[in-house]
Structures are given as C-alpha cells and as structure tokens.
Amino acid sequence: MGVIAHVAIVGGGFSGSLAAINVLRHDGPRATLIDRQADAGVGLAYGAAHPSHLLNVRAANMSAFPDDPGHFVRWLASRGLAADGQSFVPRLVYGAYLRELLDRVAADFPGRLRIVRGEAVDIAEHHGVCVVLADGTSVEADAAVLAVGNLPPHTPGELAAESLAPGRYVGDCWSAAATDGLREDDTVLILGTGLTMVDVVLLLEAKGFAGRIVALSRRGLLPHAHAAPAGAWTPIADRPSTILSDLVRTLRRRSGAIGWRSAIDELRPFTQAMWRTATATERARFIRHARPWWDIHRHRLAPEVADRIAALRSSGRLEIAAGKICSAATGANGIAVEWRPRGQDARERRVVQRIINCTGPQGDLVRTSVPVLGNLVARGVIRPDTARLGIDVDEQMRVIGRDGTPNRRLFALGPMTRGAFWEIVAVPDIRGQAWTLARRLSNAHWVAEGL
Secondary structure: OOOOOOOEEOOOOOHHHHHHHHHHHHHOOOEEEEEEOOOOOOHHHHHHOOOOOOOOOOOHHHHOOOOOOHHHHHHHHHHOOOOOOOOOOEEHHHHHHHHHHHHHHHHHOOOOOOEEEEOOOEEEEEOOOOEEEEEOOOOEEEEEEEOOOOOOOOOHHHHHHOOOOOOOOOOOOOHHOOOOOOOOOOOOEEOOOOOHHHHHHOOOOOOOOOOEEEEEEEEOOOOEEEEOOOOOOOOOOOOOOOOHHHHHHHHHHHHHHHHHHHHHHHOOOHHHHHHOOOHHHHHHHHHHHHHHEEEEEEEEEEEHHHHHHHHHHOOEEEEEEEEEEEEEEOOOOEEEEEEEEEEOOOHHHHHOOEEEEEOOOOOHHHHHOHHHHHHHHHHOOOOOOOOOEEEOOOOOOOEEEOOEEEEHHHHOOOOOHHHHHOOOOOEEEEHHHHHHHHHHOOOOOOOOOOO
C-alpha cells in the first residue's frame, strides 16, 4: 500500500478519537476526524450522559493509553476529582477527559489533525480513498478507518412502531422524547434489562418521574454489581477450552475457589484469543445459550448505581419482567401491550403510556440504516461477520469484502468488530485496539512519552 500520509477516520466517539490521538502520538499520518456531532471526542456514551450516570469501570482501568495506565487517575487527581483509582466517576467527567486529550494532541501537533462535522455516506476507492459526505463534499485520504461505534437497536417487529401514536414509542433512548412529557401517574415500559435500561431508569428518576417503570427482556436478567477489589489470588496460566460445557465447568470451579468476579476477570487476557480460535459452531452456541449470562457478569454496575436500582425495585416503582412481546396497539389511554411471561402460556396485558427501546446495540449490517455502512455493504466492500455481530475484519483490522479479500486501505475498530474479537466494547479493550491500529498506520516501532 505504500506510506500513508493521511488517514480519514469516520466516527468521532471514543474509538475514532483514540485512533486519531494515537496516530499523532506515534508520529504517524495526518488525521481527519469526521463526525456528525459538533462535540467530537465524546461520543454517545459520554456526550449523552447525565450527571447521575457513572462509569461502569473503576477509574484505575480507564486510562486512554495502554502505555500509561495511570493517566486518567493522575488527570483526576490534578483536578481534585477523585481520591484514588477505585472510584466510579461520572461519565460526564470522562467525556471532559476525552475532549481535553483531543484538544491537547491538536495543539501539540499543529496542522496534523482536522475535525470535520458531517455525515459520511460512502467511501470510494481509487489511488487512495474518498469519504463522501451527505452535504456533497468529500475527504481524500490514503486510508480510512470505520469507527462508527454501536448501532441503534432494531424496533421489534411485534410493535409495528409506525402504527403507534407519536411519542408513545421511542426508538432512540438518548433523545429527549424518551424521558420528557411524562405525567407522574404514567407507566413506562422499557424493552431490555441491561446497562442501557439502567441508564434510562436513572435519567427518569433524575428528571423527577414518579410513575411506574416496567423493564422487560426475554430472561429478565439484570447486570450484577462490582464488589470491593478481591484479595490476591493466582490467576490461571493456560487458556481455557472454548467448548461451552467445559468453559462453564471451569468457571464454576474457579468461582468456588476465588469468587465469580475474579473467575470472570482472570479470563480477560485470554478472551479474544479464545474467540478467535473457537469454531463457528462454538461461537454460535455461546451467543445463543451463554451470552446473556456472560454480559450480566462481565459488564457490571458501579455499586452506588446497583443500590439505587435495588431501592427502586424495593419501592415498587421498578419492575423487572421476563417474557416476550406479543402485540402492542394504541388506545385512548396509551398502548395496550401483551407479552408472554417466560415459561408460561398465558399472556399478560398492561396499558403503558410510553415504550422506550433499550434492547442494546445491534450489529447486523444487512439491517443497518447507517448510510455509509449500507452503501459499502451493497457494493461488497464490507460484509457481515458470520455471527452478524458487525463488520467482518481480519486480525489487522482490515475490513473483508464480499469476495473474502482483506482491504489494504479500509479498516474498522471498536464495537463493530466484535465478530472478530468479541471483547471489544469496553474502554480497556478499545484503547488497546486503537493503539495497535495506530502503530500499523504509522509504521511505528516506538512512541514518544505521555501527553
């Protein structure tokens, strides 16, 4: 491919911003960061946060740089914001940290970072790449990186959202329409019981909503809470089997010896390699049978947040239900929803005034409404991974086209590459991936010390 003098990065959230920052820190190519939002460097997770939303990872593990794990804790300390690395700080604070990093690297490398506000709708290739924007302008570069973050959830077909009255169903849980305009005696149905549901419940509470909330998912599973740091233990030295029954036995045995949190945590050095070496059948079995339990154990809540959710449940204001939506129809008093509780034949009916979709991010490229992804799929430039979790990439993060050939000029990173890496949704994983890709784009063998 030759020397890359200029890279275009589509997406200015955490993944894209870290890619740009690390490219410049590695004395690599010029970078153009393209994002629909004016506030590049923050992304949905931190830009749409409320002061009540805390990070789900302790501050000690939230440095933006794998080569400087104490960076975020020092940044907090310099501003008097946290006493130690064991705290769970507000996500808005982390957003400020990312913005400052991006501003700092732009100042330290003048003329080498350009931020473009706009929506990328396609990427054409000739001698290099051309990122086409919705306003008709374009960005020419030698290579491009897709860092589009998580895709919004699909509307369940049982809802027939187009037939629901405006304001009754909200597909974008981060929009003001999700939490504004509710009366204190209303009932809100949230689809999903994961981390996004928790965020929306906290936001409803912060805005003074005093009505009832029902959160519904197939299994009704809630994320577990972090606990106090465990005492010292000797982690496993060998990579566990990827056969699901063997893995479950290993986790149960280790949980009995060191606690389930430590048993999950000690897998971290092996998880991506386990996923890469697992067969398609083993991956499919894991997704179908084990993923919900993996998610609630692996992606945990800050203890303070878990306590608030428990209090809302104890007061009766929050109900967690397990079941499957059967139908929904708008009436005079709201939406009449029917669902079948898990393990039962009889349906349950409830009238709610609003439905908020918190089923979590989706990655099926065939169903995406994101223009740049849709156009690239249609032309065969990118393809879905076999599990339909996102974009198919190789170990070097090169996208793989319809014909199975890795693209030398187009890369992807972040949550949309979970089909190849699985553990690629949390900050500790994405920062390592962004670091690695930046080194490859820069032909780097060293990096200048700290920002």
